[in-house]
Every structure is written in structure tokens, then in C-alpha cells.
Amino acid sequence: MGEKTFRLYDTMTKQVKELQTKEPGHLKFYACGPTVYSYAHIGNFRSFLTADLIVRVAKAIGWKVTFVNNITDVGHMTDDDLADGQGEDKLEKALKSKEGEHFHNVWELAEHYTNAFENDWRALNLLPPDVRPKATQHVRQQILAAETLIEKGNAYETPTGVYYSVESFPEYGKLSGNTQDNLRQAVRDVVQDDNKRAPADFALWKKDDKHLMQWYSPFGWGFPGWHIECTVMAREYLGDSIDLHSGGEDNMFPHHECEIAQSESLTGQPFSGHWVHTRFLQVNGEKMSKSAGNFYTVRDLIAKGADPLAVRYGLIAGIYGKPLNFTDQGVRDAQANIERYRKADQIAKSSSGDGPDTLGPMLDDLYNQTLEALCNDLNTPVALAKALEGARTIIKEGDSITRATGDSAKRFLDGVNSLLGIVYSEYDDGFTAIQASAPNVDASLIEAKIVERAEAKASKDFARADAIRKELEELGIELRDSPTGTEWVVKSSL
RNA sequence: GGCGCCGUACCCAAGUGGCUAAGGGAAGGGACUGCAAAUCCCUCAUUCAACAGUUCGAAUCUGUUCGGCGCCUCCA
Structure with a gap:
């Protein structure tokens, strides 16, 4: 059984290839987690289910698996933050929205959606990750990483923050195809930040003493850039070089491309041996996203x-x-x-x-x-x-x-x-974690009706038996007769 | 402008060079049932968006056309 090979498409090499572990029989796997500024939608979960299936298959062929799935609870910029840093933070924005009224601050909001995410995770019967690190609990390491990258000549400080210099990493673009040459050809109206050496340079740290979530650093008050958290957490829990990294297709660029640049600059080692990206889930042929507001x-x-x-x-x-x-x-x-x-x-x-x-x-x-x-x-x-x-x-x-x-x-x-994971749930509370809107019907009432109907059937009063069945059906209860008695199930309203 | 994906029956969806194009749902017929539901059995694409080409042989490879989608900016 041990010789079974697990073949997966690798985004980096653009081919299906055998998934290999550096340490024999031990898969080190990092899956980018959600930003917790809202409820995760089923498209998010499609991507996490890909990771879940990989973990399950790896275990089935006898591997030990260390699976890390993070929570991004630091808000990052929603708008183009290249220009002037006036972009609004996703968590801050969520706090100001109608749903945000329930929360006192961004920390509470992030906690609420983190819990909701974990409940949904359990409801869909995904195996628990070995580590579920939070970005906010690794800010110190992110600051250290930014400092190290400056020392190594891969990053530089400006009045607005610390930026990674894409030019310092010639292989930038090897994952997504968005090489520096290709990016130059892009005709997008990207607002140039005069403080940055090149438009493609990205933030490791943003200086901002007005931000709701801020930390003190050698660069002053501010918050970490979006990509550095995964670099830091993957390294802390899985080491310098991991076997597999996954995410949604949108993570390919810029997120994973930037992670590669940061991580490989820091360690001098290949960041991940295999990259897996899940295609978007569509609803009625259209992309679903939080920003589009058409999500389930x-x-x-x-x-x-x-x-x-x-x-x-x-x-x-x-x-x-x-x-x-x-x-x-x-x-x-x-x-x-x-x-x-x-x-x-x-x-x-x-x-x-x-x-x-x-x-x-x-x-x-x-x-x-x-x-x-x-x-x-x-x-x-x-x-x-x-x-x-x-x-x-x-x-x-x-x-x-x-x-x-x-x-x-x-x-x-x-x-x-x-x-x-489709026969029964790993979790005792699988069905109760989020209670289905069961019809407001008392189980004992249903049982009483079933007995009543059985009596009617016994006395061949089928009209009355059918009337009872219909009555329950209107309450959303479906009856099924069998040789051993009558069972009832809740009818789905989908 | 750059990078990439998809188009298989009424719907969802495998198959990517060679036996009769998986599977599920829906639909139709049958068994069972007082009647239903559930379950079981049977039927359900000579054809893979279109056209041209390569090949002994293509849904599968190449080219063109048409149609749909995504990324390049927060998003799984």
C-alpha cells in the first residue's frame, strides 16, 4: 500500500505530477485560509474542500500529514492602496457596515467570523487542521521578516512603509506567468506610488497610526502587508521548505507569487514543492464573490x-x-x-x-x-x-x-x-453546529399522528390515513411506510 | 494590452488517441404498496459547439471560427 502514488496538477510546472514529501511519508501542507470580515461563502469552502480531500487521501495512503490552515484576521486594504494609503481596511469597512453594528470593534468582528468559519468547517465535515494560526498572533515574526528582508537587500523602507523589491528576485512571476516583463505590459491604470521603486513592489509593512488594528514596530505604528503572514506562519509551523501549498485560483497572483519571493529570499530554499489551486465555483455560470454580493x-x-x-x-x-x-x-x-x-x-x-x-x-x-x-x-x-x-x-x-x-x-x-466524508460527520455536533430550520413541529405530535394513521389504516379507513399524511406533508414532514413501521423525514425546502 | 480556463444528453458532470461516450438528477415504463413515498429492475447522447486538418483510428492532437468564464486590483 505504501507505494501508492498521489498525482496532482502542479501550477508551477503546469503538469500533473506525483506529490512528493521531502521527509518520507510526512506531508507538510499549508492552505491559505479566509479573511474573516464576513461569512465565508461556499466558493471559499470549495477551495478548503480540495485541501481536505488532499489531507484525507494522503492519510489513506499511509502518510503522516501536518496541515496548516490560517486565519487572516488582519484587515488589509480594500481599495488601491498604492496611491496614498487611503484605502479602507476590509475589517474596518465591515465594522461600519450594517452587519458590523453588532460589534464593538474590529477584534470582536474578526472573532465572530472566525467562529462562524470554524462552525461551517465542521458542518461540512472537514478534518480539523493540525494548526490554525492567526495572522494577528504572528505580527512580531512578520516585523522580523520585514527587517531581515531589508538587511538582505530584498526590501526597503519608505515614508509610507516597507516594500519588497520585485527586482531583487528575478524569478518573480514563475508561478503565475506575471513576470516583471509581462507586468510592465499590463495596461491597467495602476496609480503610481512615488515612494516605491517599481509599481509591482508590494508592502511588507504599512505605516499608519490611524489604523484600527495597529502595532508598534521599528518602522513606527502600522500593520503588516497581506502576503508576509503566510510566509511567516508556513515557516514557523512547517519549516523553510514545504511540500504543498494550496489556495483558490485568485491566490496565484499576487498572493502566492509574493509569498514565493519573500520566503525564498528569506531562506534561500524552494518555498513549496507543489502548488494546487482550486478553480472558482460559479453560480449559474457566474463568478461568486464577497464583493459581488451574490454568494451562498x-x-x-x-x-x-x-x-x-x-x-x-x-x-x-x-x-x-x-x-x-x-x-x-x-x-x-x-x-x-x-x-x-x-x-x-x-x-x-x-x-x-x-x-x-x-x-x-x-x-x-x-x-x-x-x-x-x-x-x-x-x-x-x-x-x-x-x-x-x-x-x-x-x-x-x-x-x-x-x-x-x-x-x-x-x-x-x-x-x-x-x-x-459523505457518509457521516466526524463531529458529534455536525448537524447541530448550525441548526437546520426544522419545521416548528413537535416530534411527539408527529408520532401521535403516525399512530392515529396506523389505526385508520388498520380499520381500512384509507381516506382518513391519507388525510393525516397530507396534513403532515403540509407541515414539511414526509412519511414513509415500511414493513417495520412508518418513518418520517423533514422535507427540504430547497 | 498580458496571462489562463471552459464548451459532452433536459440539468450537473467524468472521459483527453483505439472495446458498446462513467456516474448522479430529471423524465418514461415495470416490480413493490390499500394508494403513495423510499427501494429495486428497465429505457434515456451512432454522438462530444462549428468547420478544416493530422492519423489505420479523435470527444480526445493541430488550426480557424463561434460562444461562455476567470486573473492581471480585495477576493477561495
Whole structure:
């Protein structure tokens, strides 16, 4: 099993290549986290799910994984800050907005959205990172990094801040293709900051004693630049040279390009051996973003009745390297399959009786095909198809499942869940972390109605039985008769 | 102006040189059911945006055209 190779597209070399670990069997992985000035949307989570799947696959092939996912809780400039530093901070801006009225200050606001992010993370059943560092807790290291870069001749101080000199790093642009030559050809109306040596130079530190979040540094009061936090935190928790770095496609430039320049200037070592970028999630064929205001959040979808695992399923239903068109219909499609897994799980757990294991080899084979698909550049559609084939096989076995077959089924479902996270949640509070807007109907009332209907059915009063069923349906409750009794489920309003 | 992605059935979505173009949803038929729901079985692209070319052979490679999207500025 140890020889299994994990192949992933690498943005740097523009090809699918084997993911390798510098330390044998130990993957060091950094995934850029969210800026916590608002609720993360499902597009953000698509990118984190890519990271989650990578972690799961790495573990499945026997690797140890150290996974770092940061929180960007320092606001950075929203507008073009090149000109005069008058750009408004994202956190400050959020504080002034309508939602911001609930918070006393930016720190509270950041904390609130950090907690919300972590709740959504759990609801979507992402494995916890080994470290979740916050930018604000690493300001000292960021200042030190800026000082070191000045000493090394890669950065310089101006009246407005400390800037990294792109000219000092000839390889700038090797990740995104935005080389200095190409950037010069850009025809954008970038406002020139006279204090900077070159327009592409970026801030390591901004001097600003009016900023709501500010720290004291050798350069005076101010706050760190956007890119330096990841350089510093990746190095602190994973070392000078990491195996894999991931993010959304928009992180390629400038963020990751700048990280490479900073990190490699500081350490003299290749920053990351592999780069993975998740394509944007689209909604009805259009880009979704916080600024565009057309975004779905995990909590909104759950409030509308979506099963969190179905949201997860919907988000991994396409290959991470291609745009995925997310729709309500997609969640409904996923819901049907999530229910199949639940049914298969129930059947596996209710196995009884002696008899041969009729499914073991077949399920083992399907598990291997699922893993194989994921090892092939994270081909989730094929992996989901293979896994589902196994679930359907188990369901077909039904109540007659033997204990031996049931054990194989359980092993299969556990295996599939460890790979894809779609059978059951890792978290006890998976479903309660964010409570679905269950209809305001008392469970005991429903049970009473079911009993009443059973009596009506027993006395062949089908008109009355159907009336009760319809009554509950209008309350959003769906009844399912089975040989062992009547069950009820909450109907999704999606 | 620079860099890049995509166009496969009603919808979502694999496949990127060679058996009959995965899978899910929807739809239609059947089994089961008092009737439903759920579940199971069956059907559902001679065809991969269009055109031209390379090849014994292409959805897969090359070129052109049309259409959609993204980055270059905060964004996953």
C-alpha cells in the first residue's frame, strides 16, 4: 500500500505530477485560509474542500500529514492602496457596515467570523487542521521578516512603509506567468506610488497610526502587508521548505507569487514543492464573490433545509481544477445520494445471522477504485461514482444481510467516509453546529399522528390515513411506510 | 494590452488517441404498496459547439471560427 502514488496538477510546472514529501511519508501542507470580515461563502469552502480531500487521501495512503490552515484576521486594504494609503481596511469597512453594528470593534468582528468559519468547517465535515494560526498572533515574526528582508537587500523602507523589491528576485512571476516583463505590459491604470521603486513592489509593512488594528514596530505604528503572514506562519509551523501549498485560483497572483519571493529570499530554499489551486465555483455560470454580493453561505443553505453533507457532496461533485456550476438542483441531486449512504449504513449496522460474506471482495475492490480515482489528480466525480456503486450494492442486500457481509459493508463505508466524508460527520455536533430550520413541529405530535394513521389504516379507513399524511406533508414532514413501521423525514425546502 | 480556463444528453458532470461516450438528477415504463413515498429492475447522447486538418483510428492532437468564464486590483 505504501507505494501508492498521489498525482496532482502542479501550477508551477503546469503538469500533473506525483506529490512528493521531502521527509518520507510526512506531508507538510499549508492552505491559505479566509479573511474573516464576513461569512465565508461556499466558493471559499470549495477551495478548503480540495485541501481536505488532499489531507484525507494522503492519510489513506499511509502518510503522516501536518496541515496548516490560517486565519487572516488582519484587515488589509480594500481599495488601491498604492496611491496614498487611503484605502479602507476590509475589517474596518465591515465594522461600519450594517452587519458590523453588532460589534464593538474590529477584534470582536474578526472573532465572530472566525467562529462562524470554524462552525461551517465542521458542518461540512472537514478534518480539523493540525494548526490554525492567526495572522494577528504572528505580527512580531512578520516585523522580523520585514527587517531581515531589508538587511538582505530584498526590501526597503519608505515614508509610507516597507516594500519588497520585485527586482531583487528575478524569478518573480514563475508561478503565475506575471513576470516583471509581462507586468510592465499590463495596461491597467495602476496609480503610481512615488515612494516605491517599481509599481509591482508590494508592502511588507504599512505605516499608519490611524489604523484600527495597529502595532508598534521599528518602522513606527502600522500593520503588516497581506502576503508576509503566510510566509511567516508556513515557516514557523512547517519549516523553510514545504511540500504543498494550496489556495483558490485568485491566490496565484499576487498572493502566492509574493509569498514565493519573500520566503525564498528569506531562506534561500524552494518555498513549496507543489502548488494546487482550486478553480472558482460559479453560480449559474457566474463568478461568486464577497464583493459581488451574490454568494451562498453554508449557513444559508442549511437554513433552507439543505443537509450539510449534501452541500459538501455538491461542492466536491466536480474536479477542483475546473470551474463548477453550483445550483440548488445540485444540492438536491446530492441529497438523494447522501440518503443512500445513510440507508446503506443502517443496513450494515442491522446485519444479523450466519452466512458467507457475499460482498467483501467486491466492496474492497470498489474502495480501491475510489482511492485510485482520488490519487489521480483528485478525480472526485469518478470516486463518488465508485463509492456510490458500493452503497447501492449494500442497499440491495437489504435486511437479509449476514453479519459477515455487514462487517464488510461497515468497513467499506468507513473507508469511503474517511476518503470523502459523505457518509457521516466526524463531529458529534455536525448537524447541530448550525441548526437546520426544522419545521416548528413537535416530534411527539408527529408520532401521535403516525399512530392515529396506523389505526385508520388498520380499520381500512384509507381516506382518513391519507388525510393525516397530507396534513403532515403540509407541515414539511414526509412519511414513509415500511414493513417495520412508518418513518418520517423533514422535507427540504430547497 | 498580458496571462489562463471552459464548451459532452433536459440539468450537473467524468472521459483527453483505439472495446458498446462513467456516474448522479430529471423524465418514461415495470416490480413493490390499500394508494403513495423510499427501494429495486428497465429505457434515456451512432454522438462530444462549428468547420478544416493530422492519423489505420479523435470527444480526445493541430488550426480557424463561434460562444461562455476567470486573473492581471480585495477576493477561495
